[in-house]
Amino acid sequence: MKIVKPHIGSIEVPSDKPKQLFDNNPRRKSFLIYNNGTAAIELLSSKDQKYGDGIPITAGMPYDNDTATGAFWIIAESGTQNARIEEDVEEECQD
Numbered sequence: 660m661k662i663v664k665p666h667i668g669s670i671e672v673p674s675d676k677p678k679q680l681f682d683n684n685p686r687r688k689s690f691l692i693y694n695n696g697t698a699a700i701e702l703l704s705s706k707d708q709k710y711g712d713g714i715p716i717t718a719g720m721p722y723d724n725d726t727a728t729g730a731f732w733i734i735a736e737s738g739t740q741n742a743r744i745e746e747d748v749e750e751e752c753q754d
Contacts, residue, residue: 660751660752661749661750661751661752662749662750662751662752663688663747663748663749663750664747664748664749664750665745665746665747666745666746666747666748667743667744667745668743668744668745669695669741669742669743669744670733670741670742670744671739671740671741672696672700672733672734672735672739672740672741672742673734673735673739674698674710674734674735674736674737674738674739674740676734677703677706677708677709677732677733677734678732678733678734679706679730679731679732680692680702680731680732680733680744681730681731681746682730683728683729683730684728684746684748685728686728686748686749686750687727687728687746687747687748687749688725688747688748688749689723689724689725689746689747690723690724690727690744690745690746690747691721691722691723691724691744691745692716692721692722692723692733692742692743692744693720693721693722693742693743693744694716694717694718694719694720694721694722694740694742695719695740695741695742695743696718696735696738696740696741696742697718697738697740698718698735698736698737698738698740699715699716699717699718699735699736700715700716700733700734700735700736700740700742701713701714701715701716701733701734701735701736702714702716702722702731702732702733703731703732703733703734704729704730704731704732705732706732708732708734709734710734710735710736713734716742718740
């Protein structure tokens with residue numbers, strides 16, 4: 660039997676270069692990012708992108724996605740920001 664298990668954590672988001680947020684994971688069912696910082700952050704689909712190329716997440720706001728299983732990176736508008744993350748992954752139930 661399979662269950663969806665949440666993996667919850669925190670990440671420091673730099674502004675100088677993208678930081679990998681998630682690896683490619685075909686078992687990912689959804690993910691949530693909450694921008695816990697004071698400046699905007701952006702979700703990027705490539706490590707070669709820069710701030711301004713991604714999906715903006717305003718300070719104090721969430722972003723959720725229930726379809727994407729690819730790899731993602733994250734970058735801040737300025738300084739080092741904090742984001743809370745949850746990745747929900749399908750796993751085999753261990754009875």
